[in-house]
Amino acid sequence: MAHFSKLDNNNIVTQVITVNNEVITDENGVEQEQLGVDFLNNLYKTSDNWKQTSYNLNFRKNFGGVGTTYDSAKDAFIAQKPFEGWTLNNSTCKWEAPIPYPDDGERYVWLQEVYLADNTKGWELL
Numbered sequence: 001m002a003h004f005s006k007l008d009n010n011n012i013v014t015q016v017i018t019v020n021n022e023v024i025t026d027e028n029g030v031e032q033e034q035l036g037v038d039f040l041n042n043l044y045k046t047s048d049n050w051k052q053t054s055y056n057l058n059f060r061k062n063f064g065g066v067g068t069t070y071d072s073a074k075d076a077f078i079a080q081k082p083f084e085g086w087t088l089n090n091s092t093c094k095w096e097a098p099i100p101y102p103d104d105g106e107r108y109v110w111l112q113e114v115y116l117a118d119n120t121k122g123w124e125l126l
Contacts, residue, residue, distance in 0.1 A: 005064030007049040061093040
Protein backbone atom coordinates (compact mmCIF):
# COMPACT_ATOMS: atom_id res chain seq x y z
CA MET A 1 0.00 0.00 0.00
CA ALA A 2 1.09 3.54 -0.76
CA HIS A 3 0.49 6.42 1.62
CA PHE A 4 -0.21 10.01 0.65
CA SER A 5 -0.12 13.06 2.90
CA LYS A 6 -2.47 15.95 2.17
CA LEU A 7 -0.83 19.35 2.71
CA ASP A 8 -2.55 22.60 3.64
CA ASN A 9 -1.40 26.03 2.41
CA ASN A 10 1.39 26.03 5.02
CA ASN A 11 2.64 22.57 3.96
CA ILE A 12 1.32 20.99 7.15
CA VAL A 13 -0.11 17.50 6.81
CA THR A 14 -3.83 17.44 7.55
CA GLN A 15 -4.68 13.91 6.41
CA VAL A 16 -3.01 10.67 5.35
CA ILE A 17 -4.70 8.34 2.85
CA THR A 18 -3.72 4.81 1.85
CA VAL A 19 -3.86 3.95 -1.85
CA ASN A 20 -3.48 0.52 -3.45
CA ASN A 21 -0.10 0.13 -5.17
CA GLU A 22 -1.88 -0.77 -8.42
CA VAL A 23 -3.20 2.81 -8.56
CA ILE A 24 0.29 4.31 -8.63
CA THR A 25 1.90 1.75 -10.95
CA ASP A 26 2.21 2.74 -14.61
CA GLU A 27 1.97 0.48 -17.67
CA ASN A 28 5.70 -0.35 -17.30
CA GLY A 29 5.29 -1.53 -13.71
CA VAL A 30 6.95 1.59 -12.25
CA GLU A 31 5.42 3.42 -9.29
CA GLN A 32 4.60 7.04 -10.12
CA GLU A 33 3.67 9.48 -7.36
CA GLN A 34 1.69 11.68 -9.75
CA LEU A 35 -0.68 8.79 -10.51
CA GLY A 36 -1.60 8.68 -6.82
CA VAL A 37 -2.00 12.46 -6.63
CA ASP A 38 -4.26 12.43 -9.70
CA PHE A 39 -6.27 9.51 -8.31
CA LEU A 40 -6.90 11.25 -4.99
CA ASN A 41 -7.83 14.59 -6.57
CA ASN A 42 -10.19 12.82 -8.97
CA LEU A 43 -11.68 10.77 -6.14
CA TYR A 44 -12.32 13.81 -3.93
CA LYS A 45 -12.95 16.22 -6.84
CA THR A 46 -10.26 18.61 -5.56
CA SER A 47 -6.89 19.97 -6.57
CA ASP A 48 -5.22 19.37 -3.21
CA ASN A 49 -1.49 19.15 -2.67
CA TRP A 50 -0.56 15.52 -1.93
CA LYS A 51 2.90 14.08 -1.28
CA GLN A 52 3.67 10.39 -1.12
CA THR A 53 5.11 9.28 2.18
CA SER A 54 6.56 6.04 3.52
CA TYR A 55 6.17 4.22 6.83
CA ASN A 56 9.44 2.46 5.99
CA LEU A 57 11.19 5.84 5.58
CA ASN A 58 12.25 4.84 2.05
CA PHE A 59 12.03 8.47 0.97
CA ARG A 60 11.32 11.97 2.32
CA LYS A 61 13.29 11.18 5.51
CA ASN A 62 10.27 10.71 7.83
CA PHE A 63 6.68 9.57 7.66
CA GLY A 64 4.37 12.45 6.80
CA GLY A 65 1.83 12.03 9.58
CA VAL A 66 -0.85 14.53 10.55
CA GLY A 67 0.78 17.63 12.02
CA THR A 68 4.16 17.16 10.35
CA THR A 69 5.45 19.79 7.92
CA TYR A 70 6.67 19.13 4.41
CA ASP A 71 9.88 21.03 3.60
CA SER A 72 10.14 21.25 -0.18
CA ALA A 73 13.77 22.41 -0.13
CA LYS A 74 14.76 19.27 1.81
CA ASP A 75 12.04 17.11 0.18
CA ALA A 76 11.34 15.84 3.70
CA PHE A 77 8.62 15.61 6.29
CA ILE A 78 9.59 17.16 9.62
CA ALA A 79 7.83 16.62 12.93
CA GLN A 80 6.93 19.56 15.13
CA LYS A 81 9.76 20.70 17.36
CA PRO A 82 9.26 18.73 20.57
CA PHE A 83 10.99 21.11 23.01
CA GLU A 84 12.79 24.43 23.05
CA GLY A 85 16.53 23.93 22.78
CA TRP A 86 16.28 20.97 20.40
CA THR A 87 17.90 21.39 16.99
CA LEU A 88 17.02 19.98 13.60
CA ASN A 89 19.54 17.58 12.11
CA ASN A 90 19.58 18.68 8.46
CA SER A 91 20.70 15.24 7.26
CA THR A 92 18.01 13.18 8.96
CA CYS A 93 15.41 15.94 9.42
CA LYS A 94 14.88 14.70 12.96
CA TRP A 95 14.98 16.84 16.10
CA GLU A 96 17.90 16.24 18.45
CA ALA A 97 18.04 16.97 22.15
CA PRO A 98 20.78 19.25 23.48
CA ILE A 99 22.10 16.19 25.32
CA PRO A 100 22.61 13.03 23.25
CA TYR A 101 20.34 10.07 23.92
CA PRO A 102 22.21 7.57 26.17
CA ASP A 103 23.68 4.68 24.19
CA ASP A 104 23.44 1.94 26.78
CA GLY A 105 20.55 -0.15 25.45
CA GLU A 106 18.12 1.21 28.04
CA ARG A 107 14.96 3.24 27.33
CA TYR A 108 14.79 6.88 28.33
CA VAL A 109 12.32 9.73 28.26
CA TRP A 110 13.18 13.41 27.89
CA LEU A 111 12.16 15.62 30.82
CA GLN A 112 12.31 19.25 29.77
CA GLU A 113 11.84 20.53 33.33
CA VAL A 114 14.90 18.56 34.47
CA TYR A 115 16.94 20.03 31.62
CA LEU A 116 15.77 23.57 32.42
CA ALA A 117 16.81 23.12 36.05
CA ASP A 118 20.20 21.63 35.12
CA ASN A 119 21.32 21.75 31.48
CA THR A 120 23.62 18.76 32.01
CA LYS A 121 20.60 16.49 32.57
CA GLY A 122 17.40 15.71 30.72
CA TRP A 123 17.14 12.01 29.91
CA GLU A 124 15.51 9.86 32.58
CA LEU A 125 15.47 6.07 32.63
CA LEU A 126 12.02 4.55 32.10
